[in-house]
Amino acid sequence: MQHRLIWFRDDLRLSDHAAWAAATQDATNAKLSAVFLTADADWAEFGYGANRLWFTEQLLRHLSQTLAAQGVQLQVIRLQTYQAQTDWITQFCRTEAVTDLYFNQEYQVNERRRDLAVMNGLGADTQVHSFVDRVILQPGEVKTGDDRFYGVFSPFKRRWLSTLQNATYAPYRPQFTERAPVAALDWAPLADRPDSDLSHLALTEQDAQERLDVFIDQRLLDYAHARNNPAIAGTSRLSPYLARGLLSPRQCIARAEKKLDRPIWDFPDQAFSWINELIWRDFYHHLLVGFPRLSKNRAFQPHTEAMIWRNDPDEIKAWKNGQTGIPIVDAGMRELIQSGWMHNRVRMIVAQFLTKNLLVDWRVGERYFMRYLVDSDLGANNGGWQWSASTGTDAAPYFRVFNPVSQSETHDADGLYLARWIPELQALPPKKRHAPWTTTPPAGYPPPIVDLKATRARAIAAFKELPK
Ligand SMILES: Cc1cc2nc3c(=O)[nH]c(=O)nc-3n(C[C@H](O)[C@H](O)[C@H](O)COP(=O)(O)OP(=O)(O)OC[C@H]3O[C@@H](n4cnc5c(N)ncnc54)[C@H](O)[C@@H]3O)c2cc1C
Incomplete structure (x- = not known):
């Protein structure tokens, strides 16, 4: 048998x-x-x-x-x-x-x-x-003309799309004939309790599917417009389910194609920009196979290994605890610690602040995210950190350092995200929350631990000196 x-x-x-x-x-x-x-x-x-x-x-x-x-x-x-x-x-x-x-x-x-x-x-x-199963196209299936793994996203995406047009990517439909029920076995729990309040999570396949349905039906067409505002549910918030495999990327694509009644390569830009993120997800998995050093704490761009990071322990501590005095950074870190998740735009802001303004090794941030994120995933986390630190693929050019205050003003214009995660700022007028040091500082909230302008210049100078 x-x-x-x-x-x-x-x-x-x-x-x-x-x-x-x-x-x-x-x-x-x-x-x-x-x-x-x-x-x-x-x-x-x-x-x-x-x-x-x-x-x-x-x-x-x-x-x-x-x-x-x-x-x-x-x-x-x-x-x-x-x-x-x-x-x-x-x-x-x-x-x-x-x-x-x-x-x-x-x-x-x-x-x-x-x-x-x-x-x-x-x-x-x-x-x-x-x-x-974890990705839509198998790593190794999307390669350059001379059989190399892509190290840059845009050409990868073009080849990925043309490969997909000749591939089968419909969800599998199990043909299982159920058997007589059996007793479920027990085991010693993997963890007794989480570090954060995870009551916001769906814990069943059905619940995760419903969240996918709601996103596709109500928010997909507004995604490109709403995705950068951390105060609203403008993104799908499905990453925990994709990371732990409660949902598959095939199901996401199938659901979106059904809604729009056309294949993804014919999607309007608004909706395609969500698919674009799923392609990034595939890209980062492909990179893990093409560039095994990424799984070994190594930089994608080897010359950046020469960077001498400052790694100031007090500044790292302030960053980890959401006490830097830069509201958008602290709000993000508090969201992470308290909910086990963080909005993508804010992930980029806190990562750039750590690696550029504080000149802290990206591996410190990567590991801290790994500890708290419910969607923690080596490929996406490493990719996101190395992108932010200008050590990775498509990395943010080192001289383009985010200004966290203007990021905050642009993407959380009414200061709602800030007020949600930093109660100390709630009493301030919304426009003043982004840079509270410009007004009478609220009680209990720290002054900025660094000068944004000076540390930006310091980072650019440090990156400029790296041997090519
Ligand atoms: C420093 C940093 C660390 C990150 N760490 C992780 C991580 O550990 N795990 C993780 O899943 N994502 C990570 N990301 C990527 C991204 O922030 C999250 O996937 C996204 O915020 C999840 O929210 P969402 O489900 O609403 O995404 P949506 O915008 O709705 O996107 C749909 C799905 O696409 C995937 N996706 C979206 N953006 C990216 C991206 N940039 N790279 C790869 N896949 C993406 C996710 O599976 C996501 O659920 C990181 C980004 C940065 C900048």
């Missing part, structure tokens, strides 16, 4: 799940097992925080119940390392006579090495079926 093992990872859903769809096809006479393996020590080393682990834990509980009701038991096995995962899978396949192993591909260096080790370690009795 066939014994099929489905190995779940950051893909905690059943709809449009490539590995699940394949494993459950024509499975009437097959035994089905499902597993999720942790790597607690390795994950701690990568900086995964309690928010991400708690969120994953909730999704696993739900998945386990759903699977059990359909007759499949999910084992959640607590392990320390990826090596232990490899050992566990090879051992299980041998002792349980697994004939077929199914999983969706992951693209960070450690995960790819692990999967390779698993494939090499399994005997001929177990066939491995791995799938492209």
